[in-house]
Amino acid sequence: MAAFGSIFMPRMALATFDNNQWGESKIVPSDSIPMHPGAHVLHYSSTCFEGLKAFRHADGSVHVFRMDQNIKRFSQSSRLLALPDVNEEQVAQMIKDIVAEFASDVPAPPGSMYIRPTHIGTEAIIGKAAAPSLTSMMYVLLSPVGDYFSGGAHALRILLDENGQRCAPHMGMIKSGGNYASALGPIMKAKEDVQADQILFCPNGDVQETGAANFLLIDGDEIITKALDSSFLHGVTRSSILTIAKDLGMTVSERDLTVSELLERAAKPGVEAVLSGTAAVLTSVGTFIHNDKEFKVGSGEPGPIAEKLRKTLNDIQWGNAQDTHNWLTKIV
Numbered sequence: 001m002a003a004f005g006s007i008f009m010p011r012m013a014l015a016t017f018d019n020n021q022w023g024e025s026k027i028v029p030s031d032s033i034p035m036h037p038g039a040h041v042l043h044y045s046s047t048c049f050e051g052l053k054a055f056r057h058a059d060g061s062v063h064v065f066r067m068d069q070n071i072k073r074f075s076q077s078s079r080l081l082a083l084p085d086v087n088e089e090q091v092a093q094m095i096k097d098i099v100a101e102f103a104s105d106v107p108a109p110p111g112s113m114y115i116r117p118t119h120i121g122t123e124a125i126i127g128k129a130a131a132p133s134l135t136s137m138m139y140v141l142l143s144p145v146g147d148y149f150s151g152g153a154h155a156l157r158i159l160l161d162e163n164g165q166r167c168a169p170h171m172g173m174i175k176s177g178g179n180y181a182s183a184l185g186p187i188m189k190a191k192e193d194v195q196a197d198q199i200l201f202c203p204n205g206d207v208q209e210t211g212a213a214n215f216l217l218i219d220g221d222e223i224i225t226k227a228l229d230s231s232f233l234h235g236v237t238r239s240s241i242l243t244i245a246k247d248l249g250m251t252v253s254e255r256d257l258t259v260s261e262l263l264e265r266a267a268k269p270g271v272e273a274v275l276s277g278t279a280a281v282l283t284s285v286g287t288f289i290h291n292d293k294e295f296k297v298g299s300g301e302p303g304p305i306a307e308k309l310r311k312t313l314n315d316i317q318w319g320n321a322q323d324t325h326n327w328l329t330k331i332v
């Protein structure tokens, strides 16, 4: 099967910012974009993106999940990177237009259509290392994806890293390319040295997140995750799972969590640890690696509460349960 995100629909929605204004968005071929080799993004990483999904329901209708939240975050990322402000209504229309165009290609559950809005600084100028690009391009790519757990749901091995950090602290809440490149060196070293699947970045003992997913600890009726601040990415899945947990009568504790409390709690029977993100919703952590020692989380296998939370969210996305929070936007 093709790797996640390696297949693209042949057209995308695209708009450019020039002379202080956004042009009309167009549907164009998605196999290439015209760009000068001196473009700001290629040298100074003026880029941000989003990841959201469209789902097919049993009656054939197609729905995008929480697009208002992703558009808000896209707009915030653009602003914090000094890219031109996006027009949120235009972005929404671009997403609707391109999903409508490829509505018949949206895979049925557990598959979906992954939507990738992207915004880049295009001004051809290498003299602007310390100044923003005056022109930019935004496009919305589509990539049909299958079942994330098609190879079976195995629990992850996670290295707890108290020394490094994922990215510069003031960049944490921006969904920007450079942050992922910044985390790659440590992640590859952790794979090589201790066969970890991912790193959970915990600078000075403060449990934050992994390279591309938020972290939540489930201890009985309580779900614990770091409260929002500018140091990490504010996941839409994180927020949705916390809302669902409250709906199910669980206690949601958004607060700081230290590595020592994490390891203490993780040793208790029945405790679960999960990563959250759009691609997989929730992935279970089976083992923490810390100072060359390994710590099993609960049974070391995916747990029942994570499974229940994931199913509850999938049921809403897939149209098998009432969308009580109005999270879905119907496209066709």
Ligand SMILES: *Cc1c(COP(=O)(O)O)cnc(C)c1O
Residues within 6 Å of the ligand: 051, 175, 209, 210, 211, 212, 213, 214, 233, 234, 235, 236, 237, 238, 276, 277, 278, 279
């Ligand atoms: C995208 C992302 C997440 C998850 O966000 P969702 O909106 O839930 O997909 C978490 N952390 C990082 C660093 C991310 O890039």
